[in-house]
Amino acid sequence: MHSTTDTEEILRGVIDQWKAGIDQHEPQQVASLFTEDAIFQGLHPYGVGRQAVADYYDSQPLGLEADYRLLETRRLADGVILGYVRVDFSFTDRPTIDVNLSLLLQRTDDGWSIAHYQVSRL
Secondary structure: OOOOHHHHHHHHHHHHHHHHHHHHOOOHHHHOOOEEEEEEEEOOOEOOOOOHHHHHHOOOOOOEEEEEEEEEEEEEEEEEEEEEEEEEEEEOOOOOOEEEEEEEEEEEEEEEEEEEEEEEEE
8 A cells, every 4th residue: 555645645746847847948858757648738739749848938038936735645555656746837038827636647657757737727
């Protein structure tokens, strides 16, 4: 059995890397955190796969930063984690956008990766 602490640590580890890639405007770094066939729904039409993720984050303005707070985590099965996160995306030239983010992490041969990502604007 997995503890809630273990599940949160895994989720935070992935989200911390995601945040670092966004804050440093490194779209390929962000995309590398996703599975090859990840379903990605940001604030634009959805895409599938790492290239869709990289393209989305490449289109974001320099200076974009993400601050997050975990709201809920669940270990749905061995190798599958669900996360529900509050994210504040801040910009250098416009108001912050507050969103809720649902993530499904999947354990792969390379470690934990994001298999599903969906943002809902508040």
